Structure formats: structure tokens, C-alpha cells
Amino acid sequence: MKKSKPILLLVAFMLLPLASLKAQDISIQLGKDEVGLNELFTITVTLQNGSIKSYSDFPEIDGFAKRGTSSSSKTNIVNGQITSSQSIIQRYLPLEEGTFTLNSFTMELNGTSISSNGKTIKITPPVERRRNSRRNRFDPFDDLFGRNEPRKAPEFxxxxxxxxxxxxxxxxxxxxxxxxxxxxxxxxxxxxxxxxxxxxxxxxxxxxxxxxxxxxxxxxxxxxxxxxxxxxxxxxxxxxxxxxxxxxxxxxxxxxxxxxxxxxxxxxxxxxxxxxxxxxxxxxxxxxxxxxxxxxxxxALPPHPLKDAVAVGDFELDEKIDKTTVETGESFEYTFNIYGEGNIAGIPDLTIPSTKTIDIYPPNVSQDINRGSGRVTGSKQYSYFGIPNEPGDYDLKDYFGWVFFNPEKETYDTLKSTVKLKVTGESKKNVSISSTDLGSFYDNIDVASNELKNLNEDKTAQIIANLLIIAMLAGAGYLFFKK
CATH class of the missing domain: 2.60.40 (Immunoglobulin-like)
Structure with missing residues (x-):
């Protein structure tokens, strides 16, 4: 049994080089800093010891136009160890002379992200390409391999x-x-x-x-x-x-x-x-x-009084209240949260019945929409503040309810509150009346006569008064001129 341990260790060390062969390394190589108008700039993404199955789009570069991609692969055998690499090369054609910037970018290769810092590229006038003079010399091996024969254009x-x-x-x-x-x-x-x-x-x-x-x-x-x-x-x-x-x-x-x-x-x-x-x-x-x-x-939706104003989907209710026992005149906060699958943005607001027993103020509304896995889910939340005016026990389902149509069940359903509110204290009815009192003038309205009177009154007294005033003025004038 003791001898088996060295053998196992030896086997493990022999397998380490084989395991390292499967390690994958991804790299990005950028082309030259200067390219002529008659040359191509390239970006090469290389995967070591693996096969490229998917990759994202190469970046756009100002001053260049994409001119397709090509692929290449290499296999090396050194001292019995096999290494391979596969590359995708994106070619870019210069459009005009000048200096342009390849911004930093990130690509996905086989689901793995790799980034490049980019670089500055200068586009120069067309570069004269020199031909190798050796190719023009006679080489006996050229005839052997047919290199002096004119090359035929490849057929695709x-x-x-x-x-x-x-x-x-x-x-x-x-x-x-x-x-x-x-x-x-x-x-x-x-x-x-x-x-x-x-x-x-x-x-x-x-x-x-x-x-x-x-x-x-x-x-x-x-x-x-x-x-x-x-x-x-x-x-x-x-x-x-x-x-x-x-x-x-x-x-x-x-x-x-x-x-x-x-x-x-x-x-x-x-x-x-x-x-x-x-x-x-x-x-x-x-x-x-x-x-x-x-x-x-x-x-069309099935017949219903609210069929033109309801949401369609699969929804549930999540409600909260900060306290279930309050005194008259004391405020409480109630949250009516609709969540589920459907058109969350199109959910119609709740209709709250008007009542004098509880003052319910317009809500604060917030919504959260999630889009993923082929579904749209989320929630729409209504936060209300209420102040009860009369003591008693209140069932909030009488105030907070929301109707929707469930297409899976093909039926209408209603989300109703299950919260019960207990209100203690004195009635605020008299306070409400005094706050709306308009004064003693309006208090006499109920006791004032409502008998209709003719507006064409007797003007005899008015005529006599006018004659007396004229006589007094005449007397005063006479005394003034006599003196």
C-alpha cells in the first residue's frame, strides 16, 4: 500500500502537462500605428488552445470602413507538446488621410469579456510597395515547385x-x-x-x-x-x-x-x-x-361594466398599513401595491369612493417594470394618507378595490383590501361644521321672509321732500340778496 503513493504522484505529475493544454487564453492585437491609404488596418482576436464559437461585433473606427473578417488557425508541436490557436481578423479600409482614435472597447468571445485600451492611428498617403528582387531571379527550385508559373486566380x-x-x-x-x-x-x-x-x-x-x-x-x-x-x-x-x-x-x-x-x-x-x-x-x-x-x-373582452377601463394580466395585491388603530383626526398611511405580469405602465388608477367619514388624499404613485426571459413583470404602488372623522370600525375593502381581467382564467377578478381599521375618539363632525361656518348674515337666511314685494313704490313722500328742499333754498337766497 505504501508503494502505491509514489506511483499515484508520478501519474499526477504526468497528467499536469496534459491539463495545461486545455487552458484557454484570449488576446487582442491591434494593427500598425501608421497605415497608408492603400493598406488595411486590422484587429485580431486570438484564442489559445480552444475553438471560437461566438464573438461580438468589432468596434467602429472613425476614418475607416469595415471590410469583412477572416479567420486563421495554427498548431504547434514542440517537444511532444501540442499548442493551438484560432484567430478572427477584422479588416478596416482607410477612407482619408489624418489622425484618428480607436477608443477603448470590450468584446465577448465564447461568453468571456476582453478589453483593449485602443490607440491612435495615422493614415498616410498611399505606400509604394516594393517587390522582392529575389523573386525576379532564376531559382532552380522555383521550377521544381512551380513558383515561376503564373498564379491562377482562386475560384470561389x-x-x-x-x-x-x-x-x-x-x-x-x-x-x-x-x-x-x-x-x-x-x-x-x-x-x-x-x-x-x-x-x-x-x-x-x-x-x-x-x-x-x-x-x-x-x-x-x-x-x-x-x-x-x-x-x-x-x-x-x-x-x-x-x-x-x-x-x-x-x-x-x-x-x-x-x-x-x-x-x-x-x-x-x-x-x-x-x-x-x-x-x-x-x-x-x-x-x-x-x-x-x-x-x-x-x-374583445367579455361583457363587464368596466371592460373598457381594466388592465389585462395576472396580478396580485400586496398591502401595508402603518397602524390599524387610530383616533379621529389622526392620520394613517396605507399602501396598495399591485404586482404581477402584464402592462404595468398601463395599469389604471384606483377609484376611491367619496365619503365624509374618512378624508383620503390623492396617492403617491411609483412603478417598477422588469423585462426579461420573454416576460414583462413588475409592480405599481399607491401610497395613501387618510384621516378619519368618525369613530368606529372600518373595512378598507369598501374604499380600496381594483378590477382586472385574467386572460388565463378568462374571468374578471378584483383585488380588495383585507385590512380593518379601528377608529376611536370623538366625532369631528362639529369641527367640520364650524370650519365651514359662513357667519351670522347667512345664519338669518332661514328666518328671513321670502315674500315677494313690488319694486314700484309710492313716490309722494319723495316729491314732498324735494319741494321742501327747494323752498328752503329759495328762502336762503332771498335773505342773502336782501342783506
């Missing part, structure tokens, strides 16, 4: 792709206000042999969405920032799905939701018919894929 062929573009929805028929998730994605079969690559996906999508988004729906965009591959099975066949756009839509009326056929352009490489060790193995080309038109039917 188009390989039929096993891929398609599709717009799918998780439901074919919905109620008005019921949400359905729409996915715009590119599918590549595991058996595909045609090299494909995304090309200006963001720019294309901004144009496509102008035609794709329905006008009769509320949209909740899932905001896909990076395109990643995920394994799916369709009809027993394995595919990698690349989601380009995903959103939940909520129909606002009974019009069918129609998604037209839209195009999307991909880079599709033509492969060399007779690959050579030193020549190019593929040539860049473009292929346009199209979706099929898709229609989602919309049906």
Missing part, C-alpha cells in the same frame, strides 16, 4: 446555407390589452457549412423597426444590446438562435396586429473551390434573408 463557390430569419410570437390570438412577446431572430443549424456573419446589425434594425412596430400596440422593448447565440431545437433539429430584437406588445384596439415581411442582410462567405495553403480560403459576399408575414388576432 457558393455553399448552400442551412439558416433562416424568422419573426415569431408566443401567442397567435390575444385579448385587447393582453401582452404577447415578439422575437426577431436569425437561426443557424448545427449542420450548416456556409460561413455567415452579422453585418451592421444595429443600423439595419433601426430601419426595420420603422416597418415592424405595429401602431395599434403599446411596446415594452427588451433592449437587446449584444447578440448572443443560444441553443434551441425546432422540429427535432438543433439550431443556434441569435436574437436581434425582442419586445412585448399590448393591443389597444380590436384591429389585428400585422407584422410585415422584412429583410435582413448577412455577410455570407464564398469558399475556395481548391483551397491552398498560402491563398485565401474564402471570399466575402452578402445574402439577404426575409421573414414571413405574421398576424396576431385580437378579440
Amino acid at each position: 463557390v457558393d455553399v448552400k446555407e442551412d439558416a433562416f430569419l424568422a419573426l415569431t410570437t408566443d401567442k397567435d390570438e390575444v385579448y385587447v390589452g393582453e401582452g404577447f412577446t415578439t422575437t426577431f431572430a436569425f437561426y443557424v443549424a448545427d449542420a450548416n457549412r456556409a460561413p455567415l456573419q452579422f453585418h451592421e446589425a444595429g443600423k439595419q434594425l433601426s430601419t426595420i423597426l420603422k416597418d415592424l412596430k405595429p401602431e395599434n400596440c403599446w411596446e415594452e422593448n427588451f433592449n437587446i444590446e449584444n447578440i448572443y447565440g443560444e441553443r434551441v431545437t425546432i422540429g427535432g433539429k438543433n439550431y443556434t438562435r441569435y436574437k436581434i430584437y425582442q419586445a412585448a406588445f399590448y393591443p389597444l384596439n380590436l384591429e389585428p396586429v400585422v407584422f410585415p415581411s422584412v429583410p435582413f442582410e448577412m455577410i455570407k462567405y464564398r469558399v475556395a473551390k481548391s483551397p491552398s495553403f498560402f491563398g485565401r480560403d474564402r471570399e466575402e459576399d452578402f445574402k439577404t434573408f426575409n421573414t414571413r408575414e405574421k398576424t396576431v388576432k385580437v378579440k
Whole structure:
């Protein structure tokens, strides 16, 4: 038994080099600091001891235009140890002379992030390319390997792709206000042999969405920032799905939701018919894929007095109150929180019945919306302040209730409060009356006569008074002139 330990240790040390072969290292190499107008700048991402399965878009560079990608792989055997590397090279064509900046950027390779600090690139006038004079000299080995013979242009062929573009929805028929998730994605079969690559996906999508988004729906965009591959099975066949756009839509009326056929352009490489060790193995080309038109039917909600004003979804209630026993004139805080799956932003506010027994003030409203995994969930919270005026026991369900339609159960449901409030103290009715007292003038209204009187009164007394005033003025005038 003691002898077995050295043997096990020896086996472990022998396996260490083999384990180290599987370690993967990712690096980014940037091209030259200066490139001529007739040269290409490159960014190379290299994976050591592994296979590149997926990678994100290369960055855009001011003053340059992307001119496709290529791949390369190397295998080295040194002292019996095998190392390999695979690279993706993005080529950039200079557009004008000047100095331009490649900003720092981050890429995803096989789900792992790697960053680069960028650099400053100077574009110079076209560079004169020198030919190697040795190639013009006669070399006996050139004839042997055929290097003096004129090279033939490589022939490239188009390989039929096993891929398609599709717009799918998780439901074919919905109620008005019921949400359905729409996915715009590119599918590549595991058996595909045609090299494909995304090309200006963001720019294309901004144009496509102008035609794709329905006008009769509320949209909740899932905001896909990076395109990643995920394994799916369709009809027993394995595919990698690349989601380009995903959103939940909520129909606002009974019009069918129609998604037209839209195009999307991909880079599709033509492969060399007779690959050579030193020549190019593929040539860049473009292929346009199209979706099929898709229609989602919309049906009306069942009859109900509030069918035109209710939310549609699966909701629950979470309520809180800071105290269940208060005195008249003392305030309390009550929270009515609606949460679940549906159009959270479109949830209608509660309708509170008017009452003199409790003063309920307009609420503070907050909402939280989560978009992910093909669903829109969240909550909408209403925080109320109330002041009771009369003592007694109050069932808050008489004041706080909210009706919605559940499309899964196809029934209307109501979220009602289960809180009971106990109010003690004296009635605030007299206080309320005195605060609205308008004074003694209005107090006499009830005892004042309401008999109608004629406004055409006898003016005899007024005429006599006027004559006496005139006589007095005349007497005063006479005495004044006599003196």
C-alpha cells in the first residue's frame, strides 16, 4: 500500500502537462500605428488552445470602413507538446488621410469579456510597395515547385446555407390589452457549412423597426444590446438562435396586429473551390434573408361594466398599513401595491369612493417594470394618507378595490383590501361644521321672509321732500340778496 503513493504522484505529475493544454487564453492585437491609404488596418482576436464559437461585433473606427473578417488557425508541436490557436481578423479600409482614435472597447468571445485600451492611428498617403528582387531571379527550385508559373486566380463557390430569419410570437390570438412577446431572430443549424456573419446589425434594425412596430400596440422593448447565440431545437433539429430584437406588445384596439415581411442582410462567405495553403480560403459576399408575414388576432373582452377601463394580466395585491388603530383626526398611511405580469405602465388608477367619514388624499404613485426571459413583470404602488372623522370600525375593502381581467382564467377578478381599521375618539363632525361656518348674515337666511314685494313704490313722500328742499333754498337766497 505504501508503494502505491509514489506511483499515484508520478501519474499526477504526468497528467499536469496534459491539463495545461486545455487552458484557454484570449488576446487582442491591434494593427500598425501608421497605415497608408492603400493598406488595411486590422484587429485580431486570438484564442489559445480552444475553438471560437461566438464573438461580438468589432468596434467602429472613425476614418475607416469595415471590410469583412477572416479567420486563421495554427498548431504547434514542440517537444511532444501540442499548442493551438484560432484567430478572427477584422479588416478596416482607410477612407482619408489624418489622425484618428480607436477608443477603448470590450468584446465577448465564447461568453468571456476582453478589453483593449485602443490607440491612435495615422493614415498616410498611399505606400509604394516594393517587390522582392529575389523573386525576379532564376531559382532552380522555383521550377521544381512551380513558383515561376503564373498564379491562377482562386475560384470561389457558393455553399448552400442551412439558416433562416424568422419573426415569431408566443401567442397567435390575444385579448385587447393582453401582452404577447415578439422575437426577431436569425437561426443557424448545427449542420450548416456556409460561413455567415452579422453585418451592421444595429443600423439595419433601426430601419426595420420603422416597418415592424405595429401602431395599434403599446411596446415594452427588451433592449437587446449584444447578440448572443443560444441553443434551441425546432422540429427535432438543433439550431443556434441569435436574437436581434425582442419586445412585448399590448393591443389597444380590436384591429389585428400585422407584422410585415422584412429583410435582413448577412455577410455570407464564398469558399475556395481548391483551397491552398498560402491563398485565401474564402471570399466575402452578402445574402439577404426575409421573414414571413405574421398576424396576431385580437378579440374583445367579455361583457363587464368596466371592460373598457381594466388592465389585462395576472396580478396580485400586496398591502401595508402603518397602524390599524387610530383616533379621529389622526392620520394613517396605507399602501396598495399591485404586482404581477402584464402592462404595468398601463395599469389604471384606483377609484376611491367619496365619503365624509374618512378624508383620503390623492396617492403617491411609483412603478417598477422588469423585462426579461420573454416576460414583462413588475409592480405599481399607491401610497395613501387618510384621516378619519368618525369613530368606529372600518373595512378598507369598501374604499380600496381594483378590477382586472385574467386572460388565463378568462374571468374578471378584483383585488380588495383585507385590512380593518379601528377608529376611536370623538366625532369631528362639529369641527367640520364650524370650519365651514359662513357667519351670522347667512345664519338669518332661514328666518328671513321670502315674500315677494313690488319694486314700484309710492313716490309722494319723495316729491314732498324735494319741494321742501327747494323752498328752503329759495328762502336762503332771498335773505342773502336782501342783506
